[in-house]
Amino acid sequence: MIENARIDVTLLPKIGERLADCEDALSLSSDPTSKHLRVAVADGASSSAFSGIWSRLLVESFIANPFFAYDDLATRLPQLAAQWLERVYRTDLPWHAIERAKRGAFSTITAIEFSGKDRISWRAIAIGDSAMLIFRDGRLLESLPFTRSSDFPTYPMLVSTIVEGNADLREHVRATEGQSEPGDVIVLATDAVARMIFESIESCEPSLESIVSGFTSDASTYIDAQRARSLLKNDDVAIVLIRFA
Amino acid sequence: MSYGAEISRRNPGYFIFLVDQSGSMSDPQGGNAGKSKAQSVADAINRIIQNLVIQCSKNEGVFDYFCCSVVGYGKSVQSGFSAALSGRPYASMSELEANPMRLDTRTQRIPDGIGGLVDVQVKFPIWFDAVAAGGTPMCQAIGAAYQLAESWLSRNGSGFPPIVMNLTDGEATDGNPLIGAQRLSGLQSTDGNVLFFNMHLSMTTGQSALFPSNEGALVDEFARLLFKMSSALPESMIRQAQSMELPVQPGSRGFVYNADIVSIIQFLEIGTKPSNLALR
Numbered sequence: 001m002i003e004n005a006r007i008d009v010t011l012l013p014k015i016g017e018r019l020a021d022c023e024d025a026l027s028l029s030s031d032p033t034s035k036h037l038r039v040a041v042a043d044g045a046s047s048s049a050f051s052g053i054w055s056r057l058l059v060e061s062f063i064a065n066p067f068f069a070y071d072d073l074a075t076r077l078p079q080l081a082a083q084w085l086e087r088v089y090r091t092d093l094p095w096h097a098i099e100r101a102k103r104g105a106f107s108t109i110t111a112i113e114f115s116g117k118d119r120i121s122w123r124a125i126a127i128g129d130s131a132m133l134i135f136r137d138g139r140l141l142e143s144l145p146f147t148r149s150s151d152f153p154t155y156p157m158l159v160s161t162i163v164e165g166n167a168d169l170r171e172h173v174r175a176t177e178g179q180s181e182p183g184d185v186i187v188l189a190t191d192a193v194a195r196m197i198f199e200s201i202e203s204c205e206p207s208l209e210s211i212v213s214g215f216t217s218d219a220s221t222y223i224d225a226q227r228a229r230s231l232l233k234n235d236d237v238a239i240v241l242i243r244f245a
Numbered sequence: 246m247s248y249g250a251e252i253s254r255r256n257p258g259y260f261i262f263l264v265d266q267s268g269s270m271s272d273p274q275g276g277n278a279g280k281s282k283a284q285s286v287a288d289a290i291n292r293i294i295q296n297l298v299i300q301c302s303k304n305e306g307v308f309d310y311f312c313c314s315v316v317g318y319g320k321s322v323q324s325g326f327s328a329a330l331s332g333r334p335y336a337s338m339s340e341l342e343a344n345p346m347r348l349d350t351r352t353q354r355i356p357d358g359i360g361g362l363v364d365v366q367v368k369f370p371i372w373f374d375a376v377a378a379g380g381t382p383m384c385q386a387i388g389a390a391y392q393l394a395e396s397w398l399s400r401n402g403s404g405f406p407p408i409v410m411n412l413t414d415g416e417a418t419d420g421n422p423l424i425g426a427q428r429l430s431g432l433q434s435t436d437g438n439v440l441f442f443n444m445h446l447s448m449t450t451g452q453s454a455l456f457p458s459n460e461g462a463l464v465d466e467f468a469r470l471l472f473k474m475s476s477a478l479p480e481s482m483i484r485q486a487q488s489m490e491l492p493v494q495p496g497s498r499g500f501v502y503n504a505d506i507v508s509i510i511q512f513l514e515i516g517t518k519p520s521n522l523a524l525r
Contacts, residue, residue: 016255021303050304095367096295096302096342155488234251 002030002037002114004245010219012237015227023107024190024238025055027063038063040111041238043130043190045158049100050088054161055107057083062111068125068177070170073159081161104162110144110188120180120244127173129156130238131194134178135185138208140201145174149198152191185212186242192235196226215241248479250405250436252513257337258311258405259397260297263386264290264373265413266319271377272414274446274503282446283375286412289444290315290373292507293410294341298370300513301338309337314393318386320379327372334393345370383417387425394432394439405513406434410499410506411474412444415467426474437479442499443471444506453504456486458496468502475500482512 013022023044030037040059044051057080067073088101108128114120124132126145129152134142146152157172158165180186185208187197200206206214214222219239226232252258270283294313301310314335315325326333329344336344348368387409394407409429432439445468454462460472475498478486486493491508499509 014253016253047300049302052304094302094305094342095369096298096307097305098365098367099295099299100302154484234253234255 002035002116002120002244005037005114006243006245007039008216008219008241010215010223010237010239012220012223014236015234021052022236023052023055024236025052025059025107026188026238026240027056027059028240029063035117036113036115037242038066038111038113039188039240039242040109041130041188041190041240042110043108043128043236043238045106046236048104048106049097050084051105051107053087054084054105054159055109058107058109058159059111062109062125066111066113066123068113068123068175070173073127073173074166074169077159077166084161104160104165106158106160106165108156108158108190112186112188114180114242121177122180122186123175123177125173125175127169128158129153129191129194131187131189131191131198133187133189133194133197134180135187135208136181136183141184142176142178143198144176146194146198149195149202152195152198156191180244182244184244187239188242189239190235190237192233193237193239196232199231212241212243215239248405248437248481250403250434252310252405254309256401256404257309258513259335259394259401259407260311260313261390261393261407261409262290262293262313262315262325263383263390263409263411263413264315264317264325265381265383265411266317266325266376266378267381267414267416267418268319268378269381269414269416270319270375270446272448274448281375281377282414282448283377285446286444287373287375289412289506291371294372295370296507298338298342301342307339307342309339312337312397313341314390315373316386316389316393317376318382319376322382322385322389325373341372342370345372346374347371380418381413381416382419383411383413383422384420384425386411387422387429391425391429391432394429398432398434398439401434403435406432406437406439408440408442410442410444410509411471412446412506413471414447415445415465415471423470423474430476438476440476440479440499441474442506442509443475443501444504445471445500445502447503449503454500454502455504456491456493456497457500457502458494458498463502465502472498472500478512482509485512 026041028039040062042055042058044055108130110126110130112124114122132144274282317325354362390409430441460469
């Protein structure tokens with residue numbers, strides 16, 4: 001079933017910005033033997049420095065070696081933070097960039113791994129306000145870490161490059177697992193799109209079908225239209241849609 | 246009127262700084278022996294601009310999330326910019342970053358990436374030196390801010406409203422500044438009224454005050470006047486200040502007395518701000 005998954009990905013910056021400025025990241029990979037499929041999205045906090053580099057490191061780390069618990073993540077954070085520093089610091093950085101970098105980078109991560117041949121199991125983890133939603137027969141079956149649009153916090157707890165920034169992280173890690181069936185639609189998205197989808201579920205407008213259609217046909221045009229209608233906040237967008245045949 | 250408008254390069258915020266450069270500013274600041282009020286104001290405005298540039302720092306460049314004006318008032322009321330920006334009514338953050346008056350070199354300790362720290366020489370920009378001469382034409386300065394804010398609002402009527410920050414020892418010599426402050430605070434965008442904040446430096450020693458919600462604890466008559474002139478912090482800024490564990494509450498005003506006002510610029514939201522980001 002995994003080998004028959006249809007996957008659509010969209011990564012777009014805010015209006016008026018370049019893709020190179022986008023601080024959202026996504027990554028996916030499947031085992032050549034199709035034993036598993038891993039997908040991760042992350043949203044680097046725009047109020048922190050070099051957070052696009054940090055969000056990319058987090059999704060790449062999950063894809064290379066997935067983690068589903070705080071301890072699994074915590075053990076690799078020092079090495080990831082060192083990689084971030086290595087990519088960021090140069091002695092000729094301007095003063096403001098050094099000051100920003102000293103305050104660290106912050107990012108969400110929400111990721112899922114599917115495994116199994118005939119019957120697909122999945123495990124997922126979420127930290128921050130990027131979300132995973134699973135739909136079955138047109139209805140929301142499961143979601144992580146939120147269940148409704150009002151759950152989105154103003155100031156989410158994120159994964160940081162600095163040790164003191166992660167002091168309370170353990171209690172903010174959310175993880176769950178389950179099984180997928182043919183026809184399931186799984187969405188991983190950063191906060192702006194995830195919130196829009198929750199709001200559409202709550203108001204029944206637009207329908208799930210039109211959202212799926214929008215993101216799988218011409219996602220850029222669809223996103224522009226939702227932004228123009230103020231249904232989607234002007235924020236970076238990372239979304240992955242997975243459909244099992 | 247939610248003070249929730251997006252602050253971005255497409256919709257930048259606008260700061261107007263009013264800097265008291267009167268003769269009385271050469272007096273020492275209360276509780277800070279050896280440092281004049283003028284020097285404290287120069288230090289504060291330089292740190293505010295530095296922090297604004299840091300807020301706008303993106304990877305290695307500076308995004309123009311903010312624009313700002315500086316009005317100096319003392320012997321005259323005029324643009325406070327110097328060097329290449331001299332006489333300019335306003336400048337963007339990238340222009341300010343590129344055009345300081347001079348660069349001071351400081352030693353900074355930064356992580357070396359392998360678990361240690363390394364000392365590096367970092368050049369810090371200075372835009373303003375201490376100035377203290379003449380009277381205190383605060384009413385005229387507030388009038389100049391009114392003109393600047395009105396002009397900005399005519400071009401940015403739906404954005405986050407201008408924030409006016411007055412750094413002073415409070416003794417206006419050209420009338421009652423409360424009237425002009427109320428007129429200025431009456432200007433509005435569709436997102437909210439102009440915010441007028443004050444940093445008061447006094448010779449009086451004693452307790453400082455940070456964003457008080459009433460004037461009860463203020464012993465200085467000029468402090469009480471400046472408190473009355475100051476806008477209440479909008480809910481969105483209170484929420485952010487509380488997340489930084491600062492002592493603010495509903496009704497807190499944008500007023501500090503013999504204290505640091507720099508933190509106020511971090512009350513503004515630009516994109517996702519994590520709860521565990523210590524921006525102090």
